[in-house]
Amino acid sequence: MFANRTNWNLKQNEIADRLQALKALGTPVFDLSESNPTECRFEYLNETILDxxxxxxxxxxxxxxxxxxxxxxxxEDYYRQNGIFVDSSQIFLTSSSSEAYSFLFRLLANPGDNILVPRPSYPLFHFLADLNDVELKTYPLIYDHDWHIGTEHLISSCNEKTKAIILVNPNNPTGSFLKAKELEKIVEFAESSLIALISDEVFFDYPFNANCERVSLAKIKTTPTFTLNGISKAFGLPQMKLGWIVANGPRSFLNMASERLEMILDTYLPVSTPVQNCMKTWVAQREIIQKEILARTNKNRLFLHSLLSKPHPASLLNSEGGWYAILKVPKIKTENEWVLTFLEEDHVYVHPGFFFDFEAEAYIVVSLLPIPEVFEEGMKRILKRISETAKH
Known part of the structure; x- marks a missing residue:
């Protein structure tokens, strides 16, 4: 009786089963997957947010x-402060980035059309594609001391049914920002192929180095673009549920897209009145919030660098920003086996690389948000486990 689009495998995986069992026993677990800032003891989360x-x-x-x-x-002012000039008429408020994706998929694609997404990246894309009856195709992010987009593969993966290319900027979990040369090539191709560009920039304000190269698609006017962001990451307030879409492109396209997108939003009216009224107060705290989060992610990343400053079987992949770090671990175990070992032997929980659709093994992904005491103890345990296992 249910729609085929919901025919997912809903069985809980082995890792989730084991984590649940440990929690049921009351076993303390060092959760290095935690990316919810409201669970990470930040000082900005106090009653002033509620005022x-x-x-x-x-x-x-x-x-x-x-x-x-x-x-x-x-x-509009948020972008102006970053030297990007968009008009409020180009901005559409949503309750989340996930909702924004769904609205854009509905706007751009018919059932059976396809949309390109980076690999590795969010596991959420697969579910959003299913729910909106579109096919998901991937293009690679290639690691060679640094991450870059496989632009030739991206271009060759497009066909007459490709309606949009998604760029995650910076990517999650690789933390790699889109580069100007990459953007130039992709924009040129999209413009000639009549393919829209969707740029997810929710982590854009979190570079590890303020001087790293960053380019936003919000300023692109030569081809259809949609830029996503929101207060979940930009203000560290995921519980308040407010995101936005910035539409841009040639005037004729922008007019037609805006009319249709407005009708989609009018059908749902997704954003609550209180959260919109609160923005004036919250935006005044944005700099303080981001400074505290950046201090945490940088502190944890520097600690990880210090642990791996001496020869070790695991290695830390370079990244430029975001809330995650990626470690390459020895292939003597599968990612699933490594994660289960960390859980069962060390009571530390991390994400396996396959959760983010890595093409090859073996990688683990850790959040940089946990309080330092949790992060440091958890990382010491798993790096010790890796080192001891690799000796045998």
């Missing part, structure tokens, strides 16, 4: 499909 919720304006409902103009003006 603007207590305002009379939140009792009034005056829906605007694109979102309140005042809130969109705040997003």
């Amino acid at each position: 603007p919720l207590n305002m009379v304006a939140n009792l009034k409902y005056a829906p605007d499909p694109k979102g309140m103009l005042g809130t969109r003006k705040i997003v």
Whole structure:
């Protein structure tokens, strides 16, 4: 009786089973997969975040499909501070990036059309594609001391049914920012092929080095582009549920896309009034919030570098930003076996590389958000385990 698009394998995997069993026994687990900032003891998460919720304006409902103009003006100003000039009419508010993806898939693709996504990247893409009846195709991110997009493979993977190319900038979990030369080549191809570009820039404000090369698609006007961001990452407030789409491109396209996208949003009216009213207060705290999160991710990453400064069977892959780190581990075990070993023997939980659709083994992915005491003890345990296992 259910739609074929929901015919997923819903059986819990072995790793999740083991983690659940340990928690049921009351066994403390060092969770190095934790990427929810509200679970990581940040000081910015205090009652001042809640203050603007207590305002009379939140009792009034005056829906605007694109979102309140005042809130969109705040997003407009966010880009202006980064030297990117977009108009509030180009901004569409959503409750999340996932919802934004769904709206854009509905806008751009018919059932059976395809959309390109990077590999490795979010596991979420597969579910979003299924729910919107589109085919997912991948293009590689190639690691050679640094990450770069396999642009030739990307171009050759497109066909007449390709409606959009998704760029995750910086990518998650590789932490690699889109480079100007890559963007130039991709924009040129997209423009000539009438393919839209969707840029997910939720981690854009989190470079490990403020001077690293970063380019946003929000400023591209020569070809259809949609840039996604939101307060989940930019303000460290995933519980407040507010994201946005910045549409750009040639004027004729922009007019038609805006009309259709506005109708889609008018059908759902996804964003609550209180969260939009709160933006004026929260945006004033954005710099403080990002500074605290960046201090945490940099501290944990530097600690990881220090642990691996001497020869070790594991190695840390280079990255430029975001909230994750990737370790290459010996192939003497599969990723699944490594993760289970860390759980069962060391009570440390990490993501296997296959969770992010890595093409080859063996990699593990750790979050840089946990408090230093948790991160440091967890990393010491798994690196010791790797070293001891590799000796035998």
